[in-house]
Amino acid sequence: MKTFDIRPAPKPFIDRAKFPYGFKKSGDFSISEADLLSRHGKILSELETGSLQAETEDEKHFVAFVSGSVPAENALEKAWQKYVHLARGKKHFYTLHSSASNASEFDDDYSDEEFDVA
Template sequence: MKAPDVRVSPKPFIDRSKFPYGFRKSGDFSISEADLLTRYGKTLLALESGELAPASVDESHFMEFISGKAEAVNNLEKAWQKYVHLARGKRHFYTLHSSAASNQSDYDDDFTDEEFDVA
């Protein structure tokens, strides 16, 4: 695959608030996705915020992609889409506690402290 025609960030892109151990160790990104985000992330963030103007065809397409006018067509845009979803999207938490067992009063009526011999 050819490299995207996007300016390489002068410094690596790191999001310590959402991915404290880095993109590679998060378990959410493949190695190639993590490398793309690290290499181009600051440029993409600057393009998204309007700090940089697009200077190439790929950067112009990225601007259309983030505005919702185009689909992600290259690996960089797909990695950015995944990053935005994970970093800015709503996190879902799952527990082992079921809502049926949460009503403890149903179980308190069956037992009293006198039934147990506590030494």
């Protein structure tokens, strides 16, 4: 695995709101992606918000990537892109049956009185 010239974070990055059991157990990230996010996520988050200034070339490239100037080029940027998409993107829910879509299939003259349930 390539090492990145990004400052080490004092604590591991954890997003309990979106990934309550951690990145590794979420099923959304590979083991290497989860390790990268845990190790560098706090610094990447601060670089993204601007609360931390980029010092190294890798950090400057990450800031350019986050601003949309350049595409994701390394595994760290691709893992961050995936994290942002999953954590901040819109969740899609699919149902097998929707009463709203099938409301026209029911007869208006149907009643439960026709059946003896006792």
